[in-house]
Amino acid sequence: xxxGDDEFVEFATASSARxxxxxxxxxxxxxxAEDAAQTALTRTYAAWQRVRRRDAxxxxxxxxxxxxxxxxxxxxxxxxxxxxxxxxxPHDLADDVTRxxxxxxxxxxxxxxxxxxxxxxxxxxxxxxxVARELNLSVGTVKSLNSRGLAKLRLTVDVPAPxxxxxxxxxxxx
Amino acid sequence: MTNLxxxxxxxxxxxxxxxxxxxxxxxxxxxxxxxxxxxxxxGAASALAVAALLVGGAQVAEWAAPAARGGPAQTxxxxxxxxxxxxxxxxxxxxxxxxxxxxxxxxxxxxLLYARPIDDKAIPKTDFGIMLGRRTxxxxxxxxxxxxxxxxxxxxxxxxxxESAMEIDGRKTPTFGYYVxxxxxxxxxxxxxxxxxxxxxxxxDPSVQIFWFATTENGIAKLTALGSDGRRLPxxxxxxxxx
Numbered sequence: 001x002x003x004g005d006d007e008f009v010e011f012a013t014a015s016s017a018r019x020x021x022x023x024x025x026x027x028x029x030x031x032x033a034e035d036a037a038q039t040a041l042t043r044t045y046a047a048w049q050r051v052r053r054r055d056a057x058x059x060x061x062x063x064x065x066x067x068x069x070x071x072x073x074x075x076x077x078x079x080x081x082x083x084x085x086x087x088x089x090p091h092d093l094a095d096d097v098t099r100x101x102x103x104x105x106x107x108x109x110x111x112x113x114x115x116x117x118x119x120x121x122x123x124x125x126x127x128x129x130x131v132a133r134e135l136n137l138s139v140g141t142v143k144s145l146n147s148r149g150l151a152k153l154r155l156t157v158d159v160p161a162p163x164x165x166x167x168x169x170x171x172x173x174x
Numbered sequence: 175m176t177n178l179x180x181x182x183x184x185x186x187x188x189x190x191x192x193x194x195x196x197x198x199x200x201x202x203x204x205x206x207x208x209x210x211x212x213x214x215x216x217g218a219a220s221a222l223a224v225a226a227l228l229v230g231g232a233q234v235a236e237w238a239a240p241a242a243r244g245g246p247a248q249t250x251x252x253x254x255x256x257x258x259x260x261x262x263x264x265x266x267x268x269x270x271x272x273x274x275x276x277x278x279x280x281x282x283x284x285x286l287l288y289a290r291p292i293d294d295k296a297i298p299k300t301d302f303g304i305m306l307g308r309r310t311x312x313x314x315x316x317x318x319x320x321x322x323x324x325x326x327x328x329x330x331x332x333x334x335x336x337e338s339a340m341e342i343d344g345r346k347t348p349t350f351g352y353y354v355x356x357x358x359x360x361x362x363x364x365x366x367x368x369x370x371x372x373x374x375x376x377x378x379d380p381s382v383q384i385f386w387f388a389t390t391e392n393g394i395a396k397l398t399a400l401g402s403d404g405r406r407l408p409x410x411x412x413x414x415x416x417x
Contacts, residue, residue: 005338005415009198017193024191034194038201045205049335049415050325103184122178123185153181 008048012041015057019064025119026068028108040064061124065134069116106153113137114149121146206340209415269315270302271377276386280345283308285318287350287384289376292322300328304352304384306337308345318342321351325411329381331355332410333399339392349394349414350386352376355407357399360385362414364393 019040023033040063044056051059107115113135120131121142128146132139270289278285286309289302303322307315319342321335328334336351353360360371360383369387376382387394395414399407 005202007413008202012196012198012201016196020193020196021188021191024188025185030191030194033191034196038196041196041198041201042204043208045202046208047324048205049411049413052413053325097189100184100187100189103181104188104190106181119185122182150178154177 007052008045011052011056012045015060016041018057019060022061022119022124023064023068025104025107025123026065026116028104028115036064036067039067062134065116065120066136069113069135109152110149111145114145114152117142117145118149118153273315274374274384276348276350276372276388278348278386278388278390280308280347280390283310283345285348285386286315287374287386288315289378289384290317290320292328297322297324299326300324302328302378303335304350306347306350318345318347323411329354329379330410332408333397333412334410336397336412336414338414339387339390339394346390348386348388348390350384351414353383353385353399353407354381354410355383355399356381356401357383357385357407358402359400361398361400362387362394363396364391369394 016037019037020033023036023040024030027033027036040060043063044051044060047059048056107118110118116135117131120126120134121128126134128139128142131137131146132142135142137145268290270291272288274287276285276287286307288305288307290305292300292303294300300323303320305320306318308318309315319337319340321337322328323330323334331354333353334351337347337349339349340347349362357373360373362369362371369389369391371385371387373383373385376384383399397409397412397414399409401407
């Protein structure tokens with residue numbers, strides 16, 4: 001195998017899990033995430049001579065983001081809702097896995113673009129300008145989507161107050 | 175911890191997700207196909223554009239058909255869709271300069287190396303590429319795969335866009351590419367052996383050395399160019415790619 005291919009294999013082995021992870025957060029679907037990561041790696045390999053000396057992971061991530069945002073231009077899927085999903089009952093909240101699942105489910109309350117901005121901005125910790133570049137949006141739009149997304153998440157992600165014994169007895173809510 | 179922190183923490187390890195192994199062979203095969211398609215399309219499109227300026231009628235149709243395989247043949251009666259580059263004084267059938275005979279054959283046809291012009295906004299510093307092709311029994315020139323620079327100037331010192339041995343339409347190809355500079359000897363290594371490439375000076379630019387290895391053995395890497403004094407010359411982009 002040629003040296004360039006060796007380098008690509010090393011890169012792809014190290015980054016495919018991260019790419020799938022980001023793709024899963026962006027799409028919320030495991031199979032779509034696998035496809036998106038494979039597409040990103042394929043296009044990165046096609047451009048490997050050009051990107052191997054730069055930040056190849058950033059290139060792959062941009063391809064991934066573009067691939068996912070291409071879906072936005074296809075028949076519209078509306079996820080947005082102002083209604084928070086039903087919160088897990090306090091017993092489930094005690095379970096870490098259930099809680100995480102619920103939190104990830106919160107992303108479904110966002111529109112695709114809000115979701116992408118929230119994932120890139122807060123999970124990947126990218127600056128707004130970088131998010132704008134990767135999603136081919138203006139910085140102003142990124143700011144607006146971020147603030148709208150966060151507003152929705154604040155509505156839905158608020159941690160319910162611990163249930164007190166007297167609440168369960170008389171049903172009172174704080 | 176804030177609520178956003180909770181979400182970020184959950185995003186870090188979503189419970190319903192586990193990364194799956196990726197089929198890297200499939201990835202590289204598909205990526206290689208994209209690269210090959212891009213290069214051949216660029217080469218064929220440029221060749222057609224030049225030909226439309228040069229001559230008309232049957233002469234264009236005669237060679238345009240194989241070059242545009244997979245698409246409609248362009249004739250002089252059809253307007254060119256966009257401004258065309260000025261043809262090189264020596265351009266013939268979209269080939270810049272002389273055709274190099276490699277002596278390497280596959281299924282009875284000899285592999286040929288020749289330069290084709292490139293005019294692509296994505297790679298503004300690349301104005302030519304080296305095409306590996308062959309002639310049919312009728313003498314038609316069939317493009318195979320083009321090696322062209324995609325990072326920086328096509329005329330910078332050193333190796334450029336070296337294509338690994340591969341198989342195109344069932345025909346094994348040699349490792350080939352070009353070197354810019356006074357290389358008297360070009361070598362590569364594979365499986366612990368050192369191979370010396372064959373060379374030909376490009377008729378359009380004597381600083382360009384077209385080279386190829388007379389073997390279709392895969393895995394040639396670690397390319398080195400030596401000057402007349404035996405000293406090693408700048409490597410440039412001496413990695414060997416597939417596709």
